[in-house]
Amino acid sequence: MRSVRIGVVAVALLLSVTACSGEFVETKSEADTTALVQQHADAIAKTIGMPLRNPETGPAPCTGELGESSSDVYSILGTYNVDVPAGENRQATVDRVRAEWAAQGHTVTDDRKIGADQAVLTADTEDGFNLDVESTSGSGLAVFVHSPCFSRP
């Protein structure tokens, strides 16, 4: 029995070390992480000047490079839609988001303008969140906020 316990502990330790990022993951409750995701989304909406629509937040799995995962390690994904202010081109809206992210110190990881009205802008925040604002097939924008991996308390 003892060797089984040691094995379980070893596997759990391996997962907490390697899942997602190859580093130790912090411990944080789902509620706290969800609140942080929402804060990032609210900040984007504030910059755009329009309310978030179709909000949905929920846990998402964390998987290591060898496919390892653990029920104790999780991330939170927030997905939203947001309209652009009347008369504003979506690329102009995304320009304002980019400027705000630069001011916040986020690291832009993808920055593309497509055609006359489409754009993709993604960034990593200093606290490890991934932000993504991109055009929808309609006239608005999609907002994605991915949290880093955390371990449940």
Add this chain to the structure above:
Amino acid sequence: MTVTLALLRDTDPAAYAEAADAWGRLAEAMDDRLDEFVADSRDLSTVWPTGTEAERRAAALRVEIANTHEPCRRISQALRAHGDAVWQLQGMLGAIVAECAGNGLTVDLFTATVSAVPGSVTDTAQAARMPGLVQGYNEQLRDLAARAVQLDEQTRAAVRAGMHGTGGPGAGPEFATCTPLDEVTGKSPAEVYDWWRSLSRAQQDQLIRDFPERIGWLDGVPAADRDEANRTALDNRKQQVLQQLQQPTLERDALEKELRNIHKVEEALNRLGDKGFLLGVDAGAYDGHGKLAIAVGNPDTARHAGVWVPGLDSTLYGDMDTNLDRMIQMNREADRLTGGRGGDVSTVYWLGYDAPDLDNPSVLSEDRSVAGRDPYLNFMNGLRATHEGDPAHLVAMGHSYGSTVVGEAARTGGLPVDDIVVAGSPGMHVDDASQLHGDSRHVWAGASSTDPVADAKFLAPWDKIMVGAASPVAGVALWGAETAADGTHGDAPTSPGFGANNWVADTGGHTSYWNQGSDSLKNQARILAGMYSQTTLNSGERPEDIR
């Protein structure tokens, strides 16, 4: 109310989707109540033999409830199609208005005409172009306005027909016998769909009640009805297994394995809630590996549906959580990209074939791919037949060995999909993307730089098996077996010269293509949502976005 482009602009398509959902719920509720009423009143004549008037009224009420279901469902369909069409027309209108603004023209949405913005014409060349531009845009706007009017008339007629409907083909008594199900043996999914629509609701309910296993897997039956049949079949089978386990039996291990699979499906359905559609289940199939098709979102009402085939060593029990997570994440990402309404996207986890095993060399053979070909083809043709309103954007998706099933189906020329998306594919049994789809811009393949499955044909297959088997890490063994399959399955679709669009996969290894925030996941979701222009590609040519 006069239908103008201004009205089109100001209409909220989501409101129609909500109304469609409400009518759909009403239809489902009527269906549920009918089942309950049939069960409650079935023995009336036995317990009250002299109550002929009560029996007559109960029979009449059964017919009335059954007749109400179908009109409610059709109104739901009409409203959903209307919302979708409004959303599309708004997109076209927005594009025209934006173009006009770029050309110094302003649009009057009440008269559907354009005119030059004062002061916008600054040179003679522009002045010379202006009349042609004005005429061209006026024609586009008139056409758009006419389509809006036509849409309004069509929807109004459909709703009126439903409101006054007496059930149409949905009306009628139950079958006197059960033989009608034999009529569809060997029929195509489209023919099955026509047959199903010709039945009364009472007849459909009777078949779902009496033959849930057959209806549950019958391609061409609408998703909501399959879901109802499969849930019934699952529950029936669970009771049978539990009863058998109460008795002495030589099949205890197999029964316990099947029961464990049944519990896993129940967990999955509980997790998905209203978004879960059980489109096929056989918990005891393939020597206990199980067989399953489960959707996140209704594929019959979604505008974009992806049907994903998993790869090596996938079993119902062992991989349900991981694979369902993948479908959920893909769904959430793609659904927001459509931006119109929730439920625009359905992602289906299709384990309708016996995936190769780790403990034998089946992964090195084409047998399992070929065996999965026809079931996958039928399933996809079924979705084409049962979709409500305009045809959906239907996408075949596969991972690893699952991509060989997709390849086998596609190379027949009978796979009715708009796009093919694979990740970590060892090969798709063809030499060129054009053998999978008429337009190779709609074949998309991605592979991580550290995924050996798509990039290892230079090593002898059995060398890799030995390396994998010698490793203490199961994932390495899996990689070893998968990479050895390259020799059998042909060049990976990510290979230079194959001709597929090669999307950027920024994740590591063979099993991380659905990691949160990754380009790997985003690119697959963008394709599923028809937002091709926002994909990132290593090579290839993107088609036009779906609007």
